[in-house]
Amino acid sequence: MIMIAYYAITAFLVVLLGWSFVREKARRGDLVLYLLVMVPLVLRLLRWK
Amino acid sequence: MNKDARLKSALAAAFVAFILWGGLPLFRHRHYSMPIVKGPGVTAVLRLSEYSPGLKGTVADTNIYVLQGREPGGKALLIGDTHSNEPEGMLSAVIVIENGIVEKGTLYVIPVFNNSGSRNTRPGDGYPLYFDVATDWGRRRFRFGNRDASPLDQWPDPDVYIHYPERQLLSYIDIRNTNRTWPGRANGPLMEKVTFGAMELMRREKIDVAIDVHGAETMFPVTNCIVAPESSVKIATLASLNVKAREGFENHVEPSPAGFRGLSHREIGDHGPSLPFLLEAPIPFLDQPTGPKTTKLLLDGKDPFLLSLSKKKKLFVPYDESGWPLEKRVGQNLSVTLEIFRQFSKKTADRSIVITGVPRYADLVKGGVGHFLADPSQAPAGGVVMN
Numbered sequence: 001m002i003m004i005a006y007y008a009i010t011a012f013l014v015v016l017l018g019w020s021f022v023r024e025k026a027r028r029g030d031l032v033l034y035l036l037v038m039v040p041l042v043l044r045l046l047r048w049k
Numbered sequence: 050m051n052k053d054a055r056l057k058s059a060l061a062a063a064f065v066a067f068i069l070w071g072g073l074p075l076f077r078h079r080h081y082s083m084p085i086v087k088g089p090g091v092t093a094v095l096r097l098s099e100y101s102p103g104l105k106g107t108v109a110d111t112n113i114y115v116l117q118g119r120e121p122g123g124k125a126l127l128i129g130d131t132h133s134n135e136p137e138g139m140l141s142a143v144i145v146i147e148n149g150i151v152e153k154g155t156l157y158v159i160p161v162f163n164n165s166g167s168r169n170t171r172p173g174d175g176y177p178l179y180f181d182v183a184t185d186w187g188r189r190r191f192r193f194g195n196r197d198a199s200p201l202d203q204w205p206d207p208d209v210y211i212h213y214p215e216r217q218l219l220s221y222i223d224i225r226n227t228n229r230t231w232p233g234r235a236n237g238p239l240m241e242k243v244t245f246g247a248m249e250l251m252r253r254e255k256i257d258v259a260i261d262v263h264g265a266e267t268m269f270p271v272t273n274c275i276v277a278p279e280s281s282v283k284i285a286t287l288a289s290l291n292v293k294a295r296e297g298f299e300n301h302v303e304p305s306p307a308g309f310r311g312l313s314h315r316e317i318g319d320h321g322p323s324l325p326f327l328l329e330a331p332i333p334f335l336d337q338p339t340g341p342k343t344t345k346l347l348l349d350g351k352d353p354f355l356l357s358l359s360k361k362k363k364l365f366v367p368y369d370e371s372g373w374p375l376e377k378r379v380g381q382n383l384s385v386t387l388e389i390f391r392q393f394s395k396k397t398a399d400r401s402i403v404i405t406g407v408p409r410y411a412d413l414v415k416g417g418v419g420h421f422l423a424d425p426s427q428a429p430a431g432g433v434v435m436n
Binding site for chain 1: 053056057060061063064067068071072073075076079201204205
């Protein structure tokens, strides 16, 4: 149950970061930072690491 | 497409490429299966989930090889890969499976005890994902894992691991360490289900002797030894004295501390019928002050930093230019295992365990580990089990 909740939180954060990435217009540096933060979250969702 | 969209597309493509570059090797490692050839002594292959149903269908389920003797006698359990970054345990078990013939009694062998851990890695330490052992017929590849189960299989970790049933507070990460989760429980976290399965096996099959084979750092005091609780210490001492006198290598006895819970050498004896032993062979790869963690260091155990520390008397084992190679580590484990069986059989004649075909220390040092590994491609149909 706790594991499912943590996966749900991870998915929520990925959506949040992805949405921020799409919406960001001015700060290019932030685009890279959004993607970097997403790396471990996406790997977790894909169950790669 | 405007400039902003082009930039975002390029960044997203780089992101996907980065994920694939980093993730695919880990994915392949996690799904890589190691073949083990059923040797002439193997009479059955069971699954640990038969003793712990909660493991069924999970990555933590693993194979148990049964070597039933020609004559009745005692029963023993041999466990490798409790810590999957200590491959001398798993290789000792594989050599027994592929070469051993039980004359008296029954031997149960679990070569990959922490199956999840063997599919995990430690990228921060630059661990290799595989290692190859040179054999008489080519190279044989094995997964190189981590000390703890993969967080993909048991997650999240608690802030503190409260051991069951003693309620001792242990490090959070030890909830994924199958040498802290003994004796386990049927409905606990996944790694407790693994140790519970082994405890059930010992209780139901009335195992007399249980040997958990490990490796330990040269800078760690509990290395090159047999760890034994009060019930096993007599046999361990006799085994230690005999391998020194007859085979010429040191392997002292360390008492199992009664106040440190969750370890196999403590809980197996306290919660089941078996006499527990934990074998530690020195593995320089695990020491912190070494050069890069390469497969070469894993196999030959040669490191200039450890050599320098040895000259300053900072190690707990003798160490020179010859390092501490794999064949020496596996050879020690096998000789001590056979000696424990011999001493137990002398003490308990009606429950004796007699095994032939398993090489000893001198055979391993002379012929190398690979000499005793079978070629899976030459095995008869149904003679290979994937692990």
